[in-house]
Amino acid sequence: MSTRDMVLIALFAAITAAFAVFPPVQIPVVPAPIVVQNIGVMLAGAILGARRGGLALLLFVVLVALGMPLLTGWRGGFGVILGPTGGFVLSWIPAAFVVGAMVEKLWSRLNFWNLLLCNVVGGIVVVYALGIPWLAAVAGLELGQALAGSAVFIPGDVVKAVIASLAALVVKRSYPLIGR
Amino acid sequence: MLSLYVPGHSPVHRLPAGVKLLVLAAGSAALFVVPGVAVHAGELLAILVLFHVAGLPWREVLDQLRPALILLVPIFLFHVFATDWVLGLETVLRILVLLFLAVIVTLTTRLSDMIEVLEKAMRPLRLAGINPSKVGMMLSMVIRLIPLMMREAGEILEAQRARGLDRNAIALLVPLLIKALKMADDLSDAMDARGYDPGAVTPFWRGKGTP
Structure with missing residues (x-):
């Protein structure tokens, strides 16, 4: 791993953390507030690729577990990781990896729509596939119940996938990092 | 400094970071192996004593726990209506023990100490x-x-x-x-x-x- 890779990995861990300062956004139709932070997950994968993107989020999650208050609302520590929503936080590592792996495959013919697909599969499907069983297990709920409780966040996550896709496309044009 | 550490000189603070992390790992695994409302209630009491010994400000502790505590109410209510309230109480107590255990480690250990433990613990990874x-x-x-x-x-x-x-x-x-x-x-x-x-x-x- 080159020094540049090390810096890029640390950088995207820091960018994901910096998104914690954005206050939760309330939009009219969705009852639950939207947090900006998981845009960092999609961006890390889409801009850095699978390996570096996954490592960036691994670094971020390690720092959260060690007790840095880097999650929206200034939360951190083992409590968050072991708690009911810990699966969502842990899922960010494979999520960034999956987004990155898909983007690498599609790199030469990347457009808005297939990039959006990458972000939805990696940044939403992977996150819910791990987060919901975790929530169900820790809270002793049934899967359906946990899914119903989390479904209100899906529209917001789709909006974030659109924003991440648009931003990553511009970055690809001006500062391509995958494939070199 | 961007950290949740609350400075202090209590026995909990002075315990080496590696020991605290080991206790947390073993304790959180044991929670799922040894069930029972009475057991969890006893553990919760023991941890609350530790919080007192560590002299942590309750406001800080509650600030950290608030989002999780809010989630515990619907979880308990769900169990009351769908299964039975004893199971609900046990689940809620287990989550509480887990959270308090984690929060006490986080609030009494310096970030730099934890990074040091992590670097040491990762030595075997040189092989990989x-x-x-x-x-x-x-x-x-x-x-x-x-x-x-x-x-x-x-x-x-x-x-x-x-x-x-x-x-x-x-x-x-x-x-x-x-x-x-x-x-x-x-x-x-x-x-x-x-x-x-x-x-x-x-x-x-x-x-x-x-x-």
Whole structure:
């Protein structure tokens, strides 16, 4: 791993953390507030690729577990990781990896729509596939119940996938990092 | 400093970070192996005594726990209606013990001590070709870069507000990303120019001597 890779990995861990300062956004139709932070997950994968993107989020999650208050609302520590929503936080590592792996495959013919697909599969499907069983297990709920409780966040996550896709496309044009 | 650590000199604070992390790991695993409302209630009481010994401010503790505590109410209510209240009580108590245990480690241990433990614990990973000193360097880099990124984000928000673009997510994100990537190039060039070289670590399956 080159020094540049090390810096890029640390950088995207820091960018994901910096998104914690954005206050939760309330939009009219969705009852639950939207947090900006998981845009960092999609961006890390889409801009850095699978390996570096996954490592960036691994670094971020390690720092959260060690007790840095880097999650929206200034939360951190083992409590968050072991708690009911810990699966969502842990899922960010494979999520960034999956987004990155898909983007690498599609790199030469990347457009808005297939990039959006990458972000939805990696940044939403992977996150819910791990987060919901975790929530169900820790809270002793049934899967359906946990899914119903989390479904209100899906529209917001789709909006974030659109924003991440648009931003990553511009970055690809001006500062391509995958494939070199 | 960006950390949840609450300084103190209690026995809980003085316990080595490695020991605390081991207790947390073993304790959280044991919670799922030994069930029972009475057991969990006893554990919760023991941890609350530890909090008292550590002299932690309750406001800080509750601030950390509030989001999780709010979630416990619907979980308990769900169990009351769907299964039975004893199971609900046990689940809620188990989550509480887990959270309190985690919060006491987080609030009484310095971040630098935990990174040190992590670097030591990662020594065996050299066999897999992972250099612990590189990981330690990256952790320190993130800690330095976070306030920098927050400041950049704030400056870009101000600049785009002046243009009336502060509600436009793309106009905020793209400059932040491009600026950050440019900075990453400068930073890695500067490190290389100063001869940053933590040394290559070869995984055992490649053997000695091969790159």
